[in-house]
Amino acid sequence: MQINNTSFINQIITESDLSRLKIGQRLQVEILSNEGNQDEAIISLNGKLVKAKLEAQAQTGDRFWAAVKESGENGLILSRENVSNAALNGLSKEQIVLIMDRGTGFDPGVAKVLANFTDIKSNSTILQPLLKSKNPQIRNLVSLLSDILPDWSKLDGKNYTQLLKYFSALGLDDEKDLYARFSSKNTDLDSNLQSVKANILKIIQDQDNKLSKEEKSSLEAILDEITGQQLWIQSGIKKNAYSLLHLILQDQGRFYNCEIAVESARKGKRMDPEHSHIALQVETPNLGKVGADIMIYENKMQLCILHDEIDVLKPVIQEVQQDVFNNLNALGLQIERVSIKSFKDFPYFQEFLSGKHQSEVDIKG
Secondary structure, three states: OOOOOOHHHHHHHHOOOHHHOOOOOEEEEEEEEOOOOOOEEEEEEOOEEEEEEEOOOOOOOOEEEEEEEEEEOOEEEEEEEOOOHHHHHOOOHHHHHHHHHHOOOOOHHHHHHHHHHOOOOOHHHHHHHHHOOOOHHHHHHHHHHHHHOOEHHHOOOOOOHHHHHHHHHHOOOOHHHHHHHHOOOOHHHHHHOOOHHHHHHHHHHHHHHHOOHHHHHHHHHHHHHHHHHHHHOOOOOOOOEEEEEEEEEEEOOEEEEEEEEEEEEEEOOEEEEEEEEEEEEEEEOOOEEEEEEEEEEOOEEEEEEEOOOHHHHHHHHHHHHHHHHHHHHHOOOEEEEEEEEOHHHOHHHHHHHOOOOOOOOOOOO
16 A cells, blocks of 8 residues: 555554654644744644744745654754655555654665564574574674573573673664764774674675675574664654564574563653563473563562463463562562463464554553
8 A cells, every 4th residue: 555645644643642752753744833933933733733943944834744853851843854755655554654653764674674573583594594604704693692692591580681681782772883883994993893783784794795695694684683673672652662672592502582572651761660561472492482461560460371282381380380479579579360371362462562562551550
């Protein structure tokens, strides 16, 4: 479906919470008055009158797309953007909704990365060409990955430093440094960047002609996964904050996917862990795919465990249930209810892990 006018876009924006405008959010504005000050105007945002400063001259009656540059103590500052119908025509209805929810640019490439991130593939398949490679730089990359991937045997529910190390080593916060490095001929910048993303970019830059088709495809797939994680770890622009996280866990040379979705009330610029909805799905060495749907309200928790074979999982849960209760109590959490369901009996669980969050739900009750 192609968009030939902005009526559908206006409908989407109408659903946005204007009291929670975020940096980078894009809105269609109409200039109602700019008398007395050329860079300040009274504008209409979805029928609401708002005073805003503009980083471009505009005349009364002008309608255009603008991005939020600042929203806070200094008021609302907007930057005019040239978003043509041609640009919108390159995006489907679903892609536009996805981009608007994340607060990113109107770009088919960005939309594709966002969508691909929620389409989980076997990480062992993605990594296989790199594990077999004889290329020295790729071998160094594999060594780095082996060092940062969380190990099943060392995960005990209390030590989360492995997870922090993992996301940091991917290079999620390196964009400014990466731009400086790859747009400069100063090789001294190399020593400052040792992340997975930096290593992949350097391998592709230095050895593009030496890489096999499989190696290049694997590197690009990992690069897209990291970029997708950068976009999905942001909380978006809706009423509630929402983030997706993907982990690769390793155990005796095998790799297992772990997916986490978190929706919470906003607490300033942070997520509110005391009022949140968490979905966790992990591939385990012995039980296969296991899910957990968790609702937290202040110090109370409701827990639903999901598995394809409930009868197989029940005795396992009974065996560890008291230890789990004790560990959660030590964290100040009281379990109100525990249930067990099959994945097919709880279809919303997979939707939630795929980015379809209930962004208008009042998590605070």
